[in-house]
Amino acid sequence: MNVIADICVVPFTGKVSVRQEVARAHAILKATGLPVNLHGYGTNIEGDYDTIMAALKQIHETLHGEGSQRISTTIRLGSRIDKSQSVQDKIEAVEEQL
Numbered sequence: 001m002n003v004i005a006d007i008c009v010v011p012f013t014g015k016v017s018v019r020q021e022v023a024r025a026h027a028i029l030k031a032t033g034l035p036v037n038l039h040g041y042g043t044n045i046e047g048d049y050d051t052i053m054a055a056l057k058q059i060h061e062t063l064h065g066e067g068s069q070r071i072s073t074t075i076r077l078g079s080r081i082d083k084s085q086s087v088q089d090k091i092e093a094v095e096e097q098l
Helices: 019-030 049-065 087-097
Strands: 002-012 036-039 042-048 070-079
Touching: 002 019, 002 049, 019 036, 019 042, 019 049, 042 049, 049 070
Parallel strands: none
Antiparallel strands: 002 042, 002 070, 036 042
8 A cells, every 4th residue: 555654753862953863764764765755844755555664663773773762753644545646746736726
């Protein structure tokens, strides 16, 4: 099943900045080969549900292994069976109304 996901990974490291950990998580998502788009408060990824979930598991395992004691991940997930739709399709549909 294909999905569009909006993912926000917040590792608790004791530091104010977590940019290194977020970059590491983003690299893991990119390594899936699926379309990935970083934005100000997370990352959009679209593709196979199982691939995305496996990448999220890998993010948690990797960041824990690198010292993050706690990680909070928020996932918004959408799926459709009536038609194929990308993140860009969704943006363009709204922009047509503006």
